[in-house]
Amino acid sequence: MSRTEIKDYGEFGLIHHLTKNIELQNASSILGVGDDAAVIDHFGKQTVVTTDLLIEGVHFDLSYTPLKHLGYKSVVVNVSDIYAMNATPTQITLSIGLSSRFSVEAIEEFYEGVYIACEEYGVDLIGGDTSASQKGFIISVTAIGEVVAEKIVKRSTAQKGDLICCSGDLGGSYIGLLFLEREKKIYLENPQIQPDLENESYVIGRLLKPKARKDIHQFLEENNIVPTSMMDISDGLSSELLHICEKSGVGCMIHEEKLPISEESRSAAYKFEIDPTACALSGGEDYELLFTIKQADYDKLTLNEQISVIGYVTDAEEGAKIKTKGGNLHNITAQGWNAFKQQ
Amino acid sequence: MSRTEIKDYGEFGLIHHLTKNIELQNASSILGVGDDAAVIDHFGKQTVVTTDLLIEGVHFDLSYTPLKHLGYKSVVVNVSDIYAMNATPTQITLSIGLSSRFSVEAIEEFYEGVYIACEEYGVDLIGGDTSASQKGFIISVTAIGEVVAEKIVKRSTAQKGDLICCSGDLGGSYIGLLFLEREKKIYLENPQIQPDLENESYVIGRLLKPKARKDIHQFLEENNIVPTSMMDISDGLSSELLHICEKSGVGCMIHEEKLPISEESRSAAYKFEIDPTACALSGGEDYELLFTIKQADYDKLTLNEQISVIGYVTDAEEGAKIKTKGGNLHNITAQGWNAFKQQ
Numbered sequence: 001m002s003r004t005e006i007k008d009y010g011e012f013g014l015i016h017h018l019t020k021n022i023e024l025q026n027a028s029s030i031l032g033v034g035d036d037a038a039v040i041d042h043f044g045k046q047t048v049v050t051t052d053l054l055i056e057g058v059h060f061d062l063s064y065t066p067l068k069h070l071g072y073k074s075v076v077v078n079v080s081d082i083y084a085m086n087a088t089p090t091q092i093t094l095s096i097g098l099s100s101r102f103s104v105e106a107i108e109e110f111y112e113g114v115y116i117a118c119e120e121y122g123v124d125l126i127g128g129d130t131s132a133s134q135k136g137f138i139i140s141v142t143a144i145g146e147v148v149a150e151k152i153v154k155r156s157t158a159q160k161g162d163l164i165c166c167s168g169d170l171g172g173s174y175i176g177l178l179f180l181e182r183e184k185k186i187y188l189e190n191p192q193i194q195p196d197l198e199n200e201s202y203v204i205g206r207l208l209k210p211k212a213r214k215d216i217h218q219f220l221e222e223n224n225i226v227p228t229s230m231m232d233i234s235d236g237l238s239s240e241l242l243h244i245c246e247k248s249g250v251g252c253m254i255h256e257e258k259l260p261i262s263e264e265s266r267s268a269a270y271k272f273e274i275d276p277t278a279c280a281l282s283g284g285e286d287y288e289l290l291f292t293i294k295q296a297d298y299d300k301l302t303l304n305e306q307i308s309v310i311g312y313v314t315d316a317e318e319g320a321k322i323k324t325k326g327g328n329l330h331n332i333t334a335q336g337w338n339a340f341k342q343q
Numbered sequence: 344m345s346r347t348e349i350k351d352y353g354e355f356g357l358i359h360h361l362t363k364n365i366e367l368q369n370a371s372s373i374l375g376v377g378d379d380a381a382v383i384d385h386f387g388k389q390t391v392v393t394t395d396l397l398i399e400g401v402h403f404d405l406s407y408t409p410l411k412h413l414g415y416k417s418v419v420v421n422v423s424d425i426y427a428m429n430a431t432p433t434q435i436t437l438s439i440g441l442s443s444r445f446s447v448e449a450i451e452e453f454y455e456g457v458y459i460a461c462e463e464y465g466v467d468l469i470g471g472d473t474s475a476s477q478k479g480f481i482i483s484v485t486a487i488g489e490v491v492a493e494k495i496v497k498r499s500t501a502q503k504g505d506l507i508c509c510s511g512d513l514g515g516s517y518i519g520l521l522f523l524e525r526e527k528k529i530y531l532e533n534p535q536i537q538p539d540l541e542n543e544s545y546v547i548g549r550l551l552k553p554k555a556r557k558d559i560h561q562f563l564e565e566n567n568i569v570p571t572s573m574m575d576i577s578d579g580l581s582s583e584l585l586h587i588c589e590k591s592g593v594g595c596m597i598h599e600e601k602l603p604i605s606e607e608s609r610s611a612a613y614k615f616e617i618d619p620t621a622c623a624l625s626g627g628e629d630y631e632l633l634f635t636i637k638q639a640d641y642d643k644l645t646l647n648e649q650i651s652v653i654g655y656v657t658d659a660e661e662g663a664k665i666k667t668k669g670g671n672l673h674n675i676t677a678q679g680w681n682a683f684k685q686q
Contacts, residue, residue, distance in 0.1 A: 049469065093394045135478045
């Protein structure tokens with residue numbers, strides 16, 4: 001029997017490989033695997049469902065992640081997927097697996113963060129499962145949202161000429177991770193040394209306590225803007241742009257100078273001698289919204305300082321490109337989180 | 344800071360402890376934590392959502408669980424919760440965490456079982472997440488179902504005088520586990536010895552490939568029977584009876600002689616010198632339906648040989664009792680899976 005390694009597929013390839021033969025059976029299943037969330041029609045209105053699995057040592061490191069922040073973030077990353085469908089989150093389910101190393105007080109702290117996020121985003125925790133785990137902390141959240149059918153926004157519907165927009169700023173979360181990993185290493189080598197993170201609260205906050213863009217969702221709604229495509233930025237801007245281009249059958253042109261990068265992220269990146277643009281393109285976990293709009297909607301956008309127009313949609317043959325500040329053109333490639341060292 | 348151990352609460356106690364202060368925010372959240380599944384109102388009709396986390400080494404042992412069976416069972420245990428609400432399952436999401444020890448072929452086998460179950464129960468796999476894990480195989484399934492509001496059946500609505508019914512037969516799954524654990528031990532001590540499970544295919548099948556009772560759900564529907572309360576038997580009959588009694592504020596009287604136990608389970612139990620009744624009461628993972636009906640519906644039940652009437656609902660003050668074949672009365676206690684040794 002032949003053996004293929006999972007890494008040969010990669011996460012997206014594996015999901016595609018395993019699900020490519022699904023034929024939806026129920027008339028109520030409008031959209032299945034392949035977008036930020038699945039869509040279920042319920043008698044005229046539609047329900048949006050998304051789910052995420054977070055595993056200690058893979059997705060988070062409890063040596064520098066407060067449990068309350070972790071609980072908050074577990075909800076936020078799912079709610080962010082609901083907004084990315086242009087839907088309003090309404091409920092979540094939460095399952096956790098725990099080794100005996102955790103006390104009730106520790107789990108209470110985790111749930112405190114969960115409930116703060118539920119309050120902030122207006123969702124009800126309506127179910128779940130609690131279980132032992134052999135090792136570490138395992139978190140599974142399913143989020144449900146609602147939307148009128150004609151307002152659902154997928155990844156596959158961007159069109160040539162559309163403007164490419166992005167909320168907030170990018171790259172901070174990755175740089176926050178670099179700081180925390182560095183301090184962890186120093187601490188492990190010499191526990192006497194106190195962490196020096198005082199000036200980095202912005203980028204560390206971006207990693208440990210990200211926000212889902214409820215405000216952007218509301219702004220789009222209030223201003224009658226229905227994006228032509230949308231997704232949230234969890235794996236990095238480059239990776240998400242390539243998803244939209246592939247699914248929509250288009251190309252894109254991004255301008256480096258338009259990429260929103262905070263001053264805090266920029267100066268923090270320089271401390272590590274890495275390029276802030278590389279962080280913005282390839283750093284994950286910012287949970288900003290990436291979306292495309294018709295040019296006719298441009299004027300409405302200028303009302304919101306939290307939205308940057310970073311480029312435009314081109315023909316598929318033109319590929320996915322970025323124009324640097326120096327005027328050079330580069331292909332956009334999905335490098336993922338650990339690719340910075342080569343730059 | 345004080346430290347309370349998780350085991351001091353137990354699973355149900357911990358969930359209760361962590362969720363007791365939830366106030367549902369959305370008008371669409373009809374039923375939250377505390378039943379087999381949560382209920383969401385969608386514009387006249389209602390959606391049912393349930394979720395389960397399955398962790399290697401805790402919920403399953405891959406040394407004797409074929410991955411295809413595991414995939415099948417992962418769906419079944421969730422779909423069973425949907426039927427337990429008297430709803431029809433329509434969609435699932437599936438997240439898995441995997442260590443690099445698994446090959447693509449192994450995961451394909453797992454998904455093969457998932458898809459067989461999806462086909463059998465008419466559900467669409469509509470989303471999920473795939474992730475690395477530091478150790479072992481982690482599975483999280485969320486199942487969604489639909490039902491007209493007036494047919495939802497909860498745990499909390501049994502009434503004095505109702506008949507207590509149970510589908511199929513009980514205890515087999517636990518006895519199947521005993522066989523597999525015994526053979527595993529023998530194998531580990533001496534890998535030359537081949538497993539001797541030929542005559543135990545029934546009880547082993549009950550453990551490795553349980554069915555959700557779609558047929559009972561359909562029978563109840565076709566015969567216009569709406570149970571007064573219902574849940575599925577995943578932790579053992581005793582435990583589930585106590586749940587219904589507590590939530591409904593009632594007692595119960597069960598007759599040992601009425602407990603449905605297959606001949607295969609009975610003779611298999613004797614090989615381990617354990618009481619088949621103890622297995623039926625405390626063995627988990629049978630995924631049969633436990634429900635109560637009005638006495639007026641009794642005649643309709645006799646049409647279905649897969650349903651046993653095992654007792655009746657009493658006043659709360661009378662407690663939860665079982666009358667043995669010898670005529671003695673005992674309190675029903677939730678002993679759980681590992682309590683057999685003391686008997």
